[in-house]
Structure formats: C-alpha cells, structure tokens
Amino acid sequence: MYSEKVLDHFMNPRNVGEIENADGVAQVGNPKCGDIMKMYLKIENGIIVDAKFKTFGCGAAVATSSMATEMVKGKTIEEALQITNKAVAEALDGLPANKLHCSVLAEEAIKAAIEDYLSKQKSKNTN
C-alpha cells in the first residue's frame, strides 16, 4: 500500500513541532474529514529558512507534511508556491490513489502559510 519512503516519513517525520513567532502560520483541513495540517514557516529575505508542522491525519497525511516541510526549506517564496501535491507525492515514491487527497492538504498548507506571511508583510508595510 504505502511505499517505503512514505512509511519512513511517517515513522520518522522530519520537522514535527512549532516555530515560536513564525513568520507564516496556517492550518488547513477539517477535523471532520480526519485531516488537519498546521504549517509554520520562518522566512528571511524571501527565503524559507525553517519549516515545521503538526498534523492530525493518516499515514499519508503525516508523510506528506514531513516531505513538504523538507521540500520548502531553502526555497524562495516563489519557488515554494510552485510545489504541487503531485510533486510531494512523487517525492514520496507515490501514494495510493485513495490517499492522493491527503497530499493536496500539504500543498494547501504551504500556500496558506505563505499567504499568511505575505499578508502580515502587507499590514507591516501599511502600518
């Protein structure tokens, strides 16, 4: 069912936790559907220097969170926004068809956290 890589990222998730005073934070998903992903980003000069997550969800949800945080680290905001759920799933050597929706959550979490960062920037600038 799950690839070795998925199981590895599930059992040893990278970047679990919170970032104090993160530059961008967002929570996506719905506990009703059994999946919530919370993403924390630390951003310096337009580059994501750290990422952490917390996830309530299945093995695929945890593994994609872990992989997504790995993938955004070191990337510019623009690059990070290009990351698709497909790319995350591929980086994990694929997901079962009925688990692809869990990877959508990862893509949404990145985008939402960056949006949070951008809107904070905006309000900083306007203030």
Next chain:
Amino acid sequence: MEGKIIYFDHAATTPLKKEVLDEMMPYLTDQYGNPSTIYKLGREAKKAIELARERVAKALNADIQEIYFTSGGTESDNWALKGVAFANKDKGKHIITTTIEHHAVLHPLKYLEGLGFEVTYVPVEPNGIVDPQKVKEAIKNGTILISVMLANNEIGTIQPVKEIAKIAKEKGIIVHTDAVQAVGQIPVDVKDLGVDLLSLSAHKFYGPKGVGALYIRKGTKIHPFSHGGAQEKNRRAGTENVAGIVGLGKAIELATQNLSEYAAKLQKLRDKLIDGVLSKIDYVRLNGDRHQRLPNNANFSFEFIEGESLLLMLDMKGIAASSGSACTSGSLDPSHVLLAIGLEHEVAHGSLRITLGEDNTEEDIDYLLEVLPEIVSRLREMSPLYESVKKGGN
C-alpha cells in the same frame, strides 16, 4: 517480539483452525466429486455437505432442512433482505433496521430503497444498544421485515433480538438477524431467539473465508438469490464449495463445543485490556456498552489522534488491529456506527478496535498496554488538536 505478530483483529477474520483444515483436505484432493452427480465420488461429496448441514443445524438449534449454504455473510444478508423483500412486496414495502448494521445489511437496503421500498433506520442509544420499544414504534401497516444484528462488529454490543422478534411475531412480521459476529462468541439458538432468518460466516469463527450460511425458518416466504442449478433444494444455485462447507461445519461444531470456556477466557483478557487502557491513557472513551458486549471486543476512541496513524504505528510494533477511521478506507466519513452512538467526527476518527481470539494471551495484553500509551502520546505530540488542549489545559 521480533517477527511475531500479535493478532488483535479477530472481528475482521480469524485464522483457520488446524482441525478444520484437516477435515477440509480430502475435499481439496481425492474427494473432488461434484455433489450433484450420482456416482460414488459425487455421493461422497454430497454426504460431506449433509454432515456439515447437520452440524450447523445442531449448533443453532435449527432443523437440518432450514440451513442453506452461501458464499459468506454478505451473501446471506443480501439473500435474506432482497429475497424477503421481493417475495413479500404484495404485503407491504416497509422494512425496519437499525443505524448500526453492517454494510452488508445497510447497502442492500439502500438498493431496495431505490427500487421503491421504504426503510426506517431506528437509532441506537448512546451505549450502542437499540431500544426494542423504538423498534415497535417504527412498525406500521405494510412493515414486512425487521433486520437487527445480534452483535455489532465494531463496538461489540449485543442487541435485544429476542425481544424484537417477539414484538414482530405479534404483528406477523418476518425477522432477520445478522449473527455473523455473534456465532462462536455467544450462544445462538434460533428457536430461543425466535427469528425467521439468521446469517453467519465461517471465517469469523476459525473457519474458511468465502463460505457462510443462511438459516431460513420453514415456511418463510423468500425468493432465491442465485438462480440456476437445483442445489440447496433449488434455493441457492451453484456448484457447492464442498471443502469450504465442510470447513464451516467443523468450525461451528468446535466453536459451539467450547463456547463458554472460550468466552470466559477472552472476557477476562478483554476486561484487563479495558481497565488498563482507561487507567493509563487520558482523553479516552470506551465505545459500546461496558457489559452487554461480545467477550472479545474492546473499542476505544482516543481524542486528538487519527486511527490510521495509530494502526500503522501498532503494525510497526507487530500488532494487528482495526479502526473506524475513514482514513483507513480512504473515504470521507468515519464509521457510521461510531457516529450513530453520538461521537463527533473527529473523535470517531481516533478509534481503535481490539478483538481477541484464542491465540491471544495475557502477555499480548501486557505488551499492548506497554506500547499503546507511547504511541498515543507520540501521535498527540504531532497533533495540532492536542496542542490547543494542552495550552488551554495548563
């Protein structure tokens, strides 16, 4: 614990017993005759089937002619429901069931709704047991069938089928019970229960997969489900799964012979498990009635975590168990049973079902009680839901 699996999912399926396989083997080798044929090889196969039928009848306190073999619990349920609905539709088109039936009952009923039947789904109480009075209130003109499971496959609650059958009989309504989880766990006596139809499945009591039976009380109006050859007195066509039927017969004989001893052993383990989990872990609840439940079933909900993750971590530790989380099946809604007893979606997602069997020991329970708290807290540490509770709580 290297390599060894601790199997805690006996409600999903059970291993085939050695003695059962031994009785099946001739019918997988030399005794390959088709039971419908008249030469010796065929007559031997026929005899084997009839012995199995006798054993099933004896186990259920039924008459031999009331037992029909099927391809499993799902076929038995489909046959009972669709067969009775179609055969009695002139008398009415209303059927009563509960909200916690297995999909093998609910989905045929959904199908029948599409064909113009009306179904009332009686809700269960928070402890997972249906109130017979509510079933009675659901009866109306045109009610032809009531189907209530004897024991629930997820939360293990035992339903008051006998009381319901009594109510139904007064009104001349046919009663079916899905006893797939009950047979081999609690005594099942069709005469005492007073039901007209009863489904069972061999692989739930150490028999083979893909074979089951339907008890049909003499005189019950029902259509065949599979039409074709004259097997099973023209009521269930198809060359018989001889080895499977032989296995079913032996398995039910063994299961009913040792029932009270077996149940007592499992109940003791179950209680140890329940007490242990409730005392060692917080934010946890036991689903289903504490006492009126199968001796081998424990079902918990752990708040803030999700069931599939829990199962995967248990699997890594060599433990096989089950969950009512939707993520297990990749669908959106968690178990309809857990929702029916009033759990919130997010709580239902964090459920764990442990169902014990004869291969389980005290040590197995100890091991589970050792690893489970660690796993639960590890998953909670990862959970954004737990975060807010911790913050709010301290």
Next chain:
Amino acid sequence: MEGKIIYFDHAATTPLKKEVLDEMMPYLTDQYGNPSTIYKLGREAKKAIELARERVAKALNADIQEIYFTSGGTESDNWALKGVAFANKDKGKHIITTTIEHHAVLHPLKYLEGLGFEVTYVPVEPNGIVDPQKVKEAIKNGTILISVMLANNEIGTIQPVKEIAKIAKEKGIIVHTDAVQAVGQIPVDVKDLGVDLLSLSAHKFYGPKGVGALYIRKGTKIHPFSHGGAQEKNRRAGTENVAGIVGLGKAIELATQNLSEYAAKLQKLRDKLIDGVLSKIDYVRLNGDRHQRLPNNANFSFEFIEGESLLLMLDMKGIAASSGSACTSGSLDPSHVLLAIGLEHEVAHGSLRITLGEDNTEEDIDYLLEVLPEIVSRLREMSPLYESVKKGGN
C-alpha cells in the same frame, strides 16, 4: 481396475491440481489476513488477490480492472444478467438468449421475466449450434442484452459468439457469454470475441470449487449483485475467498499455458472414443456437431435405454460419467439441451456424456469401449422398447 475410478465427468467438475493447492496452502494457514485491513497480514492477502486478478486478466486478454471475483459460474451468470437488466431497464426490457444455455443463465432470465422483462429464446440448429442470423432477427427496439454461451456443457458445441457480438455491437446491445465450459478447453480472448461480460468458474479447469470470475468490460452499465463492503471496487461485496481466488489465478495460468497441447491430447482421445462407440454399438447417435465441439466432450444417445441405469452400471465398473436423463435429477423432463436439438424424450433419456481430462489415458478409453457395449446390451435386453424393435427389425 479394482478400486480405481476412471473419471469421465470433467464437465461436472475437475480435481484440484497439486500446483494449485500448493499455492493456496499459505492462505489456508499462516496468511489468514483479511485483504481489507491495512497491516502487513492484510496487505499480503490483498497482494495475493491482485496477482490472481492479473493472471485472470492475462489469460483472457482483459485489463486487470475488468476482472471481478465471485463465488462461481452461477453467481457470475446471475450478476451479469440481473445486473445488466436492472441497470439498463430504462433503455429497454428485452433480452435474447438461446434454448441451450445453462440453468445458471436460463433461471435468472425466468426470474427476470417474472419482473416484467421479455426474453427471446433463439432455437439452435440440429447440430447444437445457434445461427447468428436468427439472433440478429430476434433483435428489436428495446433489446438491451444478448447472452450466448461460448461452449455448451452437455453437448460441447462451440457457439459463434464473435459473430453475435459483432451484430450486437452495431446495435449498441450488451453481450454476455457464459464461458464456464470454454475456459481451459479453447482459447478465450475477450477482445477478440468482442463481448462485454464473460463468466468463468475455477472448478472447471482444475481450480477450487466455489470461486469464479466475471469479466466486465470497462464502461458496461451493470448493478452490483451483492451489496455491502467496499471489496472489488465496491462492485462485489463480501470478504474475499482468498485461498479460492489464489487457486483460480494459478489454475487459469496453468490452463492457458498448456492449452494447445492439452486440447490436442484430449481431442485425440475423444475421437477414438467417438469412433469406437459409433462403430461398436448400434442405435446410437452423437449429440452436437462432430467438429465444432470442445476437445474433451462426447455425448451419445443410446436408444431404448435410460441414462440413470447406464450411469449406475458404469459406476459399478468404476467409471464416473454423466447423463442428460431426467432420472439423474429426479425431475420429469430430460435435458432441455437434448430436447432443443430435436431429440425425442425417450431418446434424450438414454444419453451419456463423457468429458475427458488430463488424467485420462488411452487405456481408459479402451476400458470404456470394452464395458460400454456390454452394459448397453444388458440394459436393452431389459427394455420393453428394444423388444419391439428386435421383433420388428429381425
């Protein structure tokens, strides 16, 4: 020949091959997981099922997603017919079949007639083969399904399913073929045949009893037959008969690998048998086309005698065979197939079906050719019908 049985009833069922049982054994012992579960034991069972599906798909030249496992040929036929009828009834309620189909096709169709469907039974020619032109003529507005068997189970005739499918396709009509007797005897390629649905059953080609498959071409509108769990992509509910499915997969792989060799061997034996019987016994006819028939099938009618008596005497001699006599089944009418090819009732009663298999040898045929004439004349000596012929004849 003391003690040994010569088995000449391979159309009724076949012995399970050793290699097939060997592949099944793990799933009857250690690998007992429920394929729907997510831990390792369950995943292994799931993998085994998917390998079997791959093998069936390969054998039939189908796509893997087009293969669904069932409890046998009868269920496959029931599902195909009822499933298509119910799912397409808005388009029409007319179905076409032939007069020589198996009861697993005819009886579901009778049932559908009771539910308001209309069925045309196209007669076959005296050689037991249906004329595609007559099928074409039976098509009308509202024809939704044509079901014609690939090979007949009694007289072994091979039907022009490919031509029929071509005609049907031009009119957008769904085509089902019951290939239960064909698989393992002749090449079966769903794409070449052009059918939408195809039934098969493992126990006819040295696989286990109680397991079969239905090929459903992608896009074919069909309802599920058994509703319940999400197995088989939500189209055939019920915990899978894992060992049986594994056996089906292995059996079909073996059957198609050695097909031409196997068929050539049996055809040679069959021809020896047919030539021998026709030359050694008088007042006998071969039923079904001499050439367009299964390599393993011979079906004779011996005038003035009755089939059950014949079978019992053969049984005494250690020979297992079959008959289309009504007396074999205790019913009144002899085989509908023999009547459909124009046999008088009394002639149909005296029929003998010999179906060969890989365990049969030249010596078996010699033995049959030795004892059969004796038995036939002994029964004729007892027959009042023969008496008058003898008197009239000589």
